[in-house]
Amino acid sequence: MKPDRIVDFIYDEVAALDEMRWEDWLSLFHEEGRYWMPLEWKQQDPIMQPSLMYEDRLLLTVRVERLAGERTFSQKPKSRCHHLLERPRILSLGEGDGVCKARTSFVYTETRGDQLERYSGWVSHHLVEENGALRIKLKRIDLINFDAPFGNLQLFI
Template sequence: MITEKNITDFIYREADLLDTMQWQAWLDLFHPEGRYWMPLEWQQQDPVLQPSLMYEDLLLLKVRVERLAGERTFSQKPKSRCHHLLQAPQIVACDPEAGSFKARTSYIYSETRGDMLERFSGWASHDLVQVDDGLKIKLKRVDLVNFDAPFGNIQLFM
């Protein structure tokens, strides 16, 4: 049975996998129908009919990970690094019978490459589903506080 601790541990583990660049292990957290979404507008409801900063299925995530891990990716010399500072995740919905769970986590995210350092803050929402005895990401939604600001290239995943 999935508990609130399982959910919070899952979210902390996901951030750690990103911070330590364990890309394949991170991709393995996604459900085959999983999505990674970064809306362009406050309280945006539709990732398809409205523009988004990112809206990627598992195939696009895999392509981005291959680019990040590639030796011939010259835009990643030196490699980007990141750090997630998370508040304790809030469990928004917990339905063990349906195998469906939702959590929302406030965070500060730092990304660096060479002498460049960028910081972002916002909220990560996880829609999780139970698969066998574990959890998989059905949707990860990243809402930035300054979603309407001009951005440089965000290289990694928040």
């Protein structure tokens, strides 16, 4: 696996989010993919320890359908987001287990009406190849201020 392919995948993923192409973004997930936002620093277990979010493909699909729905009144006006990323750091090219790993520092901004929220941290991607395409097996978001009180995150970091 070439590192540039992984980097391009990560940039394309956040472009889909920033452009509100929810179905395109969801299609990047492996059938067993997970979206995880830990509640503790260096948390290792999303099942036995509480998390801010730990969503499988079904829950992600429900959220995407809600965001795309015309009768989602909590999204009037619609939320918008912007991801600012450092260049992803490649941690593994999948030697041995087939899982490519990358970690990316980010600043994420979400806005709706006159409300503006900003979050910073690191995103870890675990990617696998499936039928010639990369798919997200795990997207882990470690917020720098994970222990702060949060409003409602409407979109996806």
